[in-house]
Amino acid sequence: MIETCDQIFVLLLHWLESFLPASWQSVAGTVLCAATIVCLFPALFALAVWLERKGLGRMQNRFGPNRVGPFGLLQPIADGIKSLTKEDIVPFSADAALHFLAPVVLVVTVFMGFAVLPMGRNMVLVEMDAGLLFYFAMGASTELAVFMAGWSSRNKYSLLGAMRAIAQMISYEVVLLLSSVVVVMITGSLSLTKIVEAQNHYTWGFPHWYILTPWGLAGFVMYAIAATAETNRSPFDLPEGESELVAGYHTEYSGFKFALFFLGEYVAMFSISGLGTTLFLGGWSAPFSFLTWIPSWIWFFSKLMLSIFVFIWLRGTLPRLRQDQLMNFAWKFVLPMCLLNLFVAGLWRFMGDGWLRWVVCSAILLLAYASIALGEQRRKHVGPRSYRYAE
Amino acid sequence: MLGEGILKGLAETARNFFGSYFSAERLTTVEYPEQRIAPFEAARVFPFLVYDGADWQAGLRCVSCQICEKECPPKCIYIEKSKDKKPDALGKPQFYPARFEIDISVCMSCQICVEVCPFESIKMNTEFELSTSDRFGGLLLDREKLARSNQYYHQIHPTEAAAVDARLAADKARADAKAVSAAAAAVAKAASAAAATAGEGA
């Protein structure tokens, strides 16, 4: 019974495939899975938009939207109808072909990333030996779409916004990669299914998730920072800053194309959270051994929605970083920590099982963090101040 | 330590998020128009004219002295004095406004007209749901639209109306007392004049 619940979608797929002749089955199966992903994640996007508006509202002591439908649940549909019925304005001097293709490229490359994410036991669309590599290749392609948007608008402000976005995304791409490489190093494989399976063991009820190790926690924090920067979310959302001078690379887009950019951003958030879950939070495995009866795909999607909630929480709290501060942060602070993390992970493996490796690795990481942080603060004379009063 | 401030900020936001489900302090929205905040007693929106009794034309307190028209900063009041007079609450014949119009799209709710009126005849109303689609006359209130009874005044500004009524009653009492003493004096004078003529006659 538990097994059936867990594998329900796989069984459903096989049953649907059985209606077709044998040679068509695998192709049809892949097409069906792909279609499901393409339908499911935009629906989750609608849910995420609703969650964001209500969540931000509650953090700001107000209701979110609550007029359209019960608790405002139909608000994303209203927003969708609005963006579909708006006039599609293409600037006269814009490069029309590129202008049209940019959102298309964005959406296509973002969805491609889902092909290698294991969403449950035996629930990967494409079983690849180098799944992680494929994912990063697709992720880097999304940056192309951003630049296409900025360039084709033939507008110096959009170009400025696009340049800023690209610079930010490239810097944090390096960080993303380096923080994921630690996991690959320890698991010994680039395949995402193998990474999840390596984390699916339990000791005294606790799972072997990589986040529960010193190098894994550090790696996860840096991955989270890089993920926030990759998807242009607050506090790294200067490229699309609403209260800044330029409205960013999607200034010249209206109507459905703008909705596609918006969709692309949120689906990228899902995709990168999915990867983070797979690498550090154990993918579809349960947090405690007595909870393994709950189907694996429920765990995967719960962790995904939890990550989304953390993104919303960060957005509601933190002000924006300025462009040069953002880049400084990436290259001078996060990147050295990533490299150190690699060394620490190697040390972890070298030292073998036991409590000693926990102490040593944690100590090295904390020391490095404290010293770099203090150094940065002292150098820039940035810190809390005290004030005097006149006589 | 680096990152501590960010964590404190996150804790604060989380506290507000969860608190908004439990305490009214952390969710201060009032969902108008289904829920309304009770208006304050002192609230002022646009002026209205007070009348005593049931007939607004007979009981209108305004005597068309035009002080409010003069003192109004944006000059939104337009008054035309009548040619005839009618008796007021104390019995004295007074002018009344043949036309009294306030353009509430100009009025800035400053309440100076209320302050300077010597006859307690113009007061501030608290109605604010006045939007209209009539561009050209919808926001020009004439005498009839401005007139409201004294009972209405008591409803919206109870303390103030009670104080005004007390003042007017005191004025009336003083006027009555003066009338009584004037009548007594007149009677006494007539009596002494009659006695004098009677004394002369004899």
Added chain:
Amino acid sequence: MNQPHSYSSTVTERPEGWNRPAPIESRGERELLEVAMGPHHPSTHGVFRMDLALDGERVVRLKPEFGYLHRNHEKIAEGISYLASMPYTDRLDYTCSMTNNWAYALAVEKLTGQEVPERAEYLRVILGELTRVQNHLSAIGFLIQDMGASGTPLMYAFRQREKILDLFEGLTGARMMVNYMRFGGCRVDASPAWLDEARKVVAGLPAFVDEFEALLRSNEILMARTQGVGVLRPELAVNAGVTGPMLRASGVNYDIRKVDHYGIYDRFNFRVPLGDHGDVYDRFMIRLLEARESIKILEAALKDIPVGPVIDPKAKIRGLRPKPGEAYGRIEAPKGELGFYLISDGGPNPYRYRVRPPSLINLTILEDMCLGHDVADVVLIFGSVDIVLGEVDR
């Protein structure tokens, strides 16, 4: 016969390019990017335009353009009586109408020589300091919103501001355009119930200010974005006539409440916080500390307020005709030194009515503060000046 009316004869001829900013010469091969920020802009706090010349991201030249909200306040005042100008002063710095009223009433009282009863002085102090608290909290909230924190701290500050505005509505009948001060006192007396409500509100303020400070004081992103940005040197500040929290953040000890001893401020024990660096961070921390000091004054005033009249019953409300002369009345408004200069010629209307707007005077050194900084910093520096366009343009 029936020619369509041609407007060309009524339109003055204007030279080509009259409404474009002056072209900025390119520096060598690097062309400067000319950008106009505003008047429609989410962070310009009103209708205000800044013509920026950028070299990459750095600001090379900044020319402010205001006047979009000019409403002829000073000219109107010459045509209406002194009393009728009072509601117009509400609309100068429309977030702090109590202090605007107070400055104007002070100027007229200097002109006519009227005395103010003690209870009225206490009420003026209470309402003025409440205005100061809500102004400083909102200013900090708006600054953080400009930084992109999606308005969360702003909403918290507005929670407290709502309580203070409810107090104003309970006393004067209006939340923002209060029209409360009169020449020689206040318009209506505050009931004991109102004073109790005010004490409750003031009792809740210190906890909020602490919560606010904790949210902001140690936030690293905030510190990184505001420290060292928009530095204003004290000599420059004094020479430019800057007043208010901006001046004190640069380290100059000048608070008109201590210098002029107007009202009854001498009876209260409050300190004047001073900053050392004069950057954006100092300016908003000084505002926070000043809000704390205001709360101290409020607690003392609400405790000691005497009974009595709030205005001399024989004071002239309308038809005021001051003797010919001139007077300048100034107060420490939340934004700086707010002054009213009145010249009377003996008639019912002033002969000349001039407002010294702190926001405008503080804005004159915007360019000096912004040169060399990035575009993203311009928004913050502008927000730290804390202006209200109603005052700048009048």
